[in-house]
Amino acid sequence: MAVKYEKVKAVEKEHAVVDGVDVSGHWNRMFEQRVIFEYTPELIEKVASIPNAESFANCYQCAKCVAVCPVDVVGNYGPRKLYRYAQTGTDLTEAPELWLCTTCANCLRVCPKEVNMVKIMPAAREQAILDGKFVPPELQQAFENTAKSGNPLGQPQRKRDAWIQNAGVPIPIIKDLGRPVDVLWYVGSYPSYHPRGIDAASAAARIFTALGIDFAVLGKEEKDDADSQRLAGEKGLFEMMAEHNIATFNSYEWKELVVTGPHELNAFKNVYPKYGFERPVLHYTTFLARYLDQLKPLLKHEVNVKVTYHDPCYLGRHNGEYEAPRKLLEAIPGVELVEMSRNRENGYCCGGGGGGMWMDSFTAKHTKMRLSEKRAMEAASTGANVLAVACPFEVSRFEDAVKSTGNEHVTVNDILELLDRSMRGEQ
Amino acid sequence: MNIVVAIKHIPSIADDLPVKGNNVDFDSVDFVLNEFDEQSIEQAVLVKEAVGGTVTVVGVDLIGELDNVLHLALAKGADKAVKVTADEPGADSHQQAKWLAEAIKGMSPDIVFAGVQASNDLDGQIGPMIAAYLDMPYIGGVSSVEAAEGTAIVTKEFAGGNAGKYSVSLPIVVGVQAAPKPPRYAPVSKVRQVAQTATIEKISPSADGAGAGLSMKKMAPPVVTGHAEMFTGSSKEVAAKIVELLKSKGLA
Numbered sequence: 001m002a003v004k005y006e007k008v009k010a011v012e013k014e015h016a017v018v019d020g021v022d023v024s025g026h027w028n029r030m031f032e033q034r035v036i037f038e039y040t041p042e043l044i045e046k047v048a049s050i051p052n053a054e055s056f057a058n059c060y061q062c063a064k065c066v067a068v069c070p071v072d073v074v075g076n077y078g079p080r081k082l083y084r085y086a087q088t089g090t091d092l093t094e095a096p097e098l099w100l101c102t103t104c105a106n107c108l109r110v111c112p113k114e115v116n117m118v119k120i121m122p123a124a125r126e127q128a129i130l131d132g133k134f135v136p137p138e139l140q141q142a143f144e145n146t147a148k149s150g151n152p153l154g155q156p157q158r159k160r161d162a163w164i165q166n167a168g169v170p171i172p173i174i175k176d177l178g179r180p181v182d183v184l185w186y187v188g189s190y191p192s193y194h195p196r197g198i199d200a201a202s203a204a205a206r207i208f209t210a211l212g213i214d215f216a217v218l219g220k221e222e223k224d225d226a227d228s229q230r231l232a233g234e235k236g237l238f239e240m241m242a243e244h245n246i247a248t249f250n251s252y253e254w255k256e257l258v259v260t261g262p263h264e265l266n267a268f269k270n271v272y273p274k275y276g277f278e279r280p281v282l283h284y285t286t287f288l289a290r291y292l293d294q295l296k297p298l299l300k301h302e303v304n305v306k307v308t309y310h311d312p313c314y315l316g317r318h319n320g321e322y323e324a325p326r327k328l329l330e331a332i333p334g335v336e337l338v339e340m341s342r343n344r345e346n347g348y349c350c351g352g353g354g355g356g357m358w359m360d361s362f363t364a365k366h367t368k369m370r371l372s373e374k375r376a377m378e379a380a381s382t383g384a385n386v387l388a389v390a391c392p393f394e395v396s397r398f399e400d401a402v403k404s405t406g407n408e409h410v411t412v413n414d415i416l417e418l419l420d421r422s423m424r425g426e427q
Numbered sequence: 428m429n430i431v432v433a434i435k436h437i438p439s440i441a442d443d444l445p446v447k448g449n450n451v452d453f454d455s456v457d458f459v460l461n462e463f464d465e466q467s468i469e470q471a472v473l474v475k476e477a478v479g480g481t482v483t484v485v486g487v488d489l490i491g492e493l494d495n496v497l498h499l500a501l502a503k504g505a506d507k508a509v510k511v512t513a514d515e516p517g518a519d520s521h522q523q524a525k526w527l528a529e530a531i532k533g534m535s536p537d538i539v540f541a542g543v544q545a546s547n548d549l550d551g552q553i554g555p556m557i558a559a560y561l562d563m564p565y566i567g568g569v570s571s572v573e574a575a576e577g578t579a580i581v582t583k584e585f586a587g588g589n590a591g592k593y594s595v596s597l598p599i600v601v602g603v604q605a606a607p608k609p610p611r612y613a614p615v616s617k618v619r620q621v622a623q624t625a626t627i628e629k630i631s632p633s634a635d636g637a638g639a640g641l642s643m644k645k646m647a648p649p650v651v652t653g654h655a656e657m658f659t660g661s662s663k664e665v666a667a668k669i670v671e672l673l674k675s676k677g678l679a
Contacts, residue, residue: 129614140612147615148459149441156442156457236616 065107103354125233142358180253190392203420227267232355262314289324302334311347312391376401428480453516463542472504525637528560567602
């Protein structure tokens with residue numbers, strides 16, 4: 001649908017006298033009123049008519065969102081721009097822009113009209129998927145892997161608990177334990193399969209054990225939370241996984257569910273209640289911050305590093321936890337914590353949310369650099385030599401990013417790894 | 428157009444292949460659709476979209492889990508699904524080709540698609556053997572099919588990036604190397620909906636033994652013999668070591 005736009009015409013009279021003064025020539029130039037009717041609302045309505053995407057039509061183009069959009073920093077993006085693209089002929093359900101939003105929610109934080117991209121984008125993507133439109137192949141692979149293997153990495157389900165053999169402490173599986181526990185620890189897909197995720201999971205197991213926490217894991221019964229798949233538009237897949245996970249959670253007795261990842265926190269705390277699961281869910285940082293007094297004496301070894309902490313969008317903005325991770329880092333002897341300019345509520349997105357984790361190649365084609373690379377550069381500019389994270393998506397993302405931006409002197413560590421290092425000393 | 432797709436369910440190689448006795452330990456391995464059959468289903472649906480008709484997917488149910496694969500094919504655009512209930516995880520491609528041919532025989536197909544080979548045996552026999560059983564011609568290594576009434580233009584791949592275009596008359600059996608487009612995505616909600624409503628026709632396998640007559644003497648993971656040597660040091664030092672190595676091997 002191509003609309004032809006004409007530039008505003010300037011009107012210049014050959015001879016003009018205003019209040020008795022001759023202002024002939026360019027002094028009397030006037031501009032014709034701009035015709036705003038040339039814009040069609042059709043493609044805006046097309047998006048806003050999708051259930052849950054209604055607020056797209058609320059935009060009055062103040063552009064506050066563009067100023068905080070992490071994708072705009074590395075490209076030409078933002079909710080207001082998407083609205084404008086729709087106004088000038090772009091069908092969002094067919095455009096590459098459909099897949100660039102990471103649902104980081106920074107725009108929603110500043111939007112005076114409550115245009116909610118966290119709802120709009122998944123709804124528009126779902127519509128595109130159901131209509132058989134273009135889906136980035138790498139994202140398609142992650143969906144298929146999740147449906148087939150129970151995790152986006154495509155690793156076999158029966159190997160989900162293989163990592164516990166090398167954690168250095170016994171990790172009880174709730175099915176074998178046969179009794180109620182205080183804490184059911186949902187490990188997550190990346191901590192179960194990704195080598196660097198396993199490092200963090202093993203550290204968590206050692207910390208929980210040292211604190212004497214009565215915990216167990218689901219082992220081979222655990223499947224991906226699929227929240228990011230939902231945000232990437234695969235609601236049906238999310239629901240299938242949610243049914244499995246809720247049935248599994250409900251088949252055992254436990255007091256609190258502790259998760260390694262912020263995306264799992266968001267799924268179990270904010271979305272699973274719609275499917276009938278309402279139980280206490282905590283991110284590990286919130287959970288461990290509660291044990292600070294017991295934890296501090298265990299942190300015997302100095303970890304002499306300058307650390308900057310990256311707020312995961314789904315721990316911070318989406319779930320309001322900014323302080324627990326910082327308290328844990330400050331509890332480690334020898335750690336000097338410095339902040340990046342974009343932090344807490346205004347934290348910059350790593351690019352992994354909303355399915356971005358599985359669209360790196362696609363996103364790279366439509367942006368100047370990856371979001372993770374931008375953030376790695378921000379981390380390096382603080383002079384920190386450790387970039388601390390609290391989301392299993394981030395270790396691999398930032399480890400690639402520090403390399404590709406020439407900042408290899410910055411080490412990327414999960415907070416769990418730093419706590420573990422202080423507990424056990426350098427291994 | 429009456430389009431039939433013959434598919435194969437094979438052990439997944441996403442993980443180390445577990446071995447038990449002289450064969451794969453079929454009880455502790457996941458089964459997946461042969462990846463060439465994914466291409467084959469896509470090609471079949473593309474032909475249907477271009478000229479109309481019905482797509483019937485036929486497979487041998489080796490472990491009782493073929494329904495998932497058939498539901499996925501239906502969600503991607505197939506119209507009918509048929510399974511031969513064999514429950515023999517070790518059935519070889521010759522035996523499966525016989526069962527598939529028996530199932531397809533009554534369907535009077537215009538085109539039968541089969542993946543050009545499967546990653547479990549790599550023998551590429553299913554397509555040609557179905558063609559032989561049904562007394563139909565076969566063309567393999569195909570990367571594109573444009574069908575019309577009674578004929579089709581088929582692109583076949585050759586070595587070195589060459590391709591040949593053939594005009595063939597139908598009916599024919601086509602061994603699919605790749606579909607012209609990547610296989611489409613079937614949303615889970617659609618697959619689940621299909622799973623609730625679809626009926627899968629069941630066919631009992633004939634008792635005729637038609638295996639290749641080969642028996643497996645031993646199956647074992649490959650023995651590691653060599654190893655990679657990693658050079659360390661500055662780029663200049665590493666470069667010098669590489670040059671030295673190439674000279675010592677008489678290559679520079």
